[in-house]
Amino acid sequence: MTQDELKALVGQAALAYVVPGSIVGVGTGSTVNCFIDALATMKDQIAGAVSSSIKSTERLLAHGIPVLDSNEVTDIPVYIDGADEIDPTGCMIKGGGAALTREKIVADLAARFVCIADASKLVDVLGNFPLPVEVIPMAAQQVMRRFASTYGGEARIREGVTTDNGNVIVDVRGLRITDPLAMEAEVTLWPGVVTVGIFGRHKASVCLLGTEEGVKTLTFGG
Numbered sequence: 001m002t003q004d005e006l007k008a009l010v011g012q013a014a015l016a017y018v019v020p021g022s023i024v025g026v027g028t029g030s031t032v033n034c035f036i037d038a039l040a041t042m043k044d045q046i047a048g049a050v051s052s053s054i055k056s057t058e059r060l061l062a063h064g065i066p067v068l069d070s071n072e073v074t075d076i077p078v079y080i081d082g083a084d085e086i087d088p089t090g091c092m093i094k095g096g097g098a099a100l101t102r103e104k105i106v107a108d109l110a111a112r113f114v115c116i117a118d119a120s121k122l123v124d125v126l127g128n129f130p131l132p133v134e135v136i137p138m139a140a141q142q143v144m145r146r147f148a149s150t151y152g153g154e155a156r157i158r159e160g161v162t163t164d165n166g167n168v169i170v171d172v173r174g175l176r177i178t179d180p181l182a183m184e185a186e187v188t189l190w191p192g193v194v195t196v197g198i199f200g201r202h203k204a205s206v207c208l209l210g211t212e213e214g215v216k217t218l219t220f221g222g
């Protein structure tokens with residue numbers, strides 16, 4: 001199967017986690033695009049969506065799926081999103097599509113995080129994928145110096161990218177994140193950091209992995 005077929009497979013499989021009549025939390029990325037296309041087939045059975053990016057909002061609206069302002073929503077049963085890496089406990093690196101801040105905001109509204117990805121995203125230890133950090137532009141150099149002195153790795157500003165919130169993305173290569181919760185808690189405190197792309201406090205409850213043998217379901221509690 002091609003990568004696109006694996007993405008379509010898990011996008012379709014995620015429909016089983018959509019609670020009829022509810023508002024669905026929708027992530028960002030090529031795998032989520034497959035989910036949005038699948039969700040369109042049951043749009044009359046949901047109350048709408050809360051979206052994590054302008055791109056996902058546009059795709060949802062193009063399918064005629066109503067998108068609600070997250071400020072009007074207090075809680076949702078399920079958030080469905082992709083990931084760049086997933087560790088064996090369900091902690092993830094996200095933000096390859098630069099949408100990490102809004103993704104964490106919508107994930108925080110949700111009782112369950114259903115992660116959809118192809119099986120190559122499952123790793124023993126997070127960090128092979130460059131860790132995205134959304135940073136207020138005036139703090140970019142300061143945050144990069146602090147990363148180097150605290151954790152090492154090589155931090156670079158992602159060229160040509162401005163987030164939906166008007167900020168920059170710093171990508172940090174060469175990390176080995178053995179304690180995702182500790183790093184997430186620490187980096188989140190640094191002035192100028194809006195969001196770090198470690199999803200440890202908002203880890204996956206369930207992960208649907210696309211494999212040659214079909215969809216493999218991993219559960220991490222919740």
Ligand SMILES: O=C(CO)[C@H](O)[C@H](O)COP(=O)(O)O
Nearest residue numbers: 029030031082095096097099
């Ligand atoms: O975190 C994300 C966007 O900010 C995406 O979920 C992540 O990059 C995976 O994307 P894709 O499904 O295209 O591989």
